[in-house]
Amino acid sequence: MSVKDQINLEKLPRHIAIIMDGNGRWAEEKGQDRLYGHFHGVESVRNIVEGCAELGIEYLTLYAFSTENWDRPLREVTGLMELLVETIRKEVPTLNKNNIRLHVIGDMSMLPDYAKKALEEALEMTSHNTGLNLVMALSYSSRWELVEAVKKIAVEVKEGRLDPAQISQDTLEKFLVTSELPDPELMIRTSGEYRISNFLLYQLAYAELYFTSTRWPDFRKEHLYEAIADFQKRERRFGKTSHQVQDDQPVNPSVTG
Numbered sequence: 001m002s003v004k005d006q007i008n009l010e011k012l013p014r015h016i017a018i019i020m021d022g023n024g025r026w027a028e029e030k031g032q033d034r035l036y037g038h039f040h041g042v043e044s045v046r047n048i049v050e051g052c053a054e055l056g057i058e059y060l061t062l063y064a065f066s067t068e069n070w071d072r073p074l075r076e077v078t079g080l081m082e083l084l085v086e087t088i089r090k091e092v093p094t095l096n097k098n099n100i101r102l103h104v105i106g107d108m109s110m111l112p113d114y115a116k117k118a119l120e121e122a123l124e125m126t127s128h129n130t131g132l133n134l135v136m137a138l139s140y141s142s143r144w145e146l147v148e149a150v151k152k153i154a155v156e157v158k159e160g161r162l163d164p165a166q167i168s169q170d171t172l173e174k175f176l177v178t179s180e181l182p183d184p185e186l187m188i189r190t191s192g193e194y195r196i197s198n199f200l201l202y203q204l205a206y207a208e209l210y211f212t213s214t215r216w217p218d219f220r221k222e223h224l225y226e227a228i229a230d231f232q233k234r235e236r237r238f239g240k241t242s243h244q245v246q247d248d249q250p251v252n253p254s255v256t257g
């Protein structure tokens, strides 16, 4: 039985988030320039987006560029930004063909004008699609996002629209850039690093984390299926005991109704 056949389509995560890591090392291991790795990483993006759309995943968030990545050498930053924006622009017809809606989260004020314009166009051109929601985290970091949310909440309070005593988790979530998205249930990081690197710190509170040593340019649908199959074997307890969780689930749904 292939790994794909092991996946229970009734129990798919609604939202998968991926830290696409390892492009640079993949290239350097081949004696190539780091940009060569980023270039090949795009092929993995295509393959994984297609894999998620085929399975019927509702949301896929890809960490493509962090706020901290702006501190890399200028040549890499420029090359990577051009590659990302060009790829998004070129992929619009394929996104439309596959009913995929593009979203972007991150600090757009850091992006060069050509990038902002290209992204706005791509967002607009895919806005009518109703299939997979593809969320590109670009110039994103969670601490940036949380600080922005706090600033906006402070304005609401200052202008008398919000009572501090009424601030709840729902309030905070409304001001996050992910306000329209469910929390990811599964977070995958490639390339053998075991960290979050400022990615969706709030939203990943109860996500199942999956780490693989596969470098991002080598990551394909088969690897995605393995991650999902692994996710489906886990017991998600949300603070409860294992007994409670098992008691909540009907043993035989057809008998219990």
Ligand code: IPE
Residues within 6 Å of the ligand: 020, 021, 022, 023, 024, 025, 026, 064, 065, 066, 069, 080, 191, 216
């Ligand atoms: C991930 O690959 C892509 C980005 C962070 C933009 P890296 O460029 O981080 O590759 P490594 O981790 O140096 O191998």
Ligand code: IPE
Residues within 6 Å of the ligand: 019, 020, 021, 022, 063, 064, 065, 066, 069, 193, 195, 197
């Ligand atoms: C995280 O990867 C950011 C992206 C994949 C876009 P990094 O390679 O930048 O993370 P660190 O620096 O190893 O933590």
Ligand code: MG
Residues within 6 Å of the ligand: 021, 022, 023
């Ligand atoms: Mg890295």
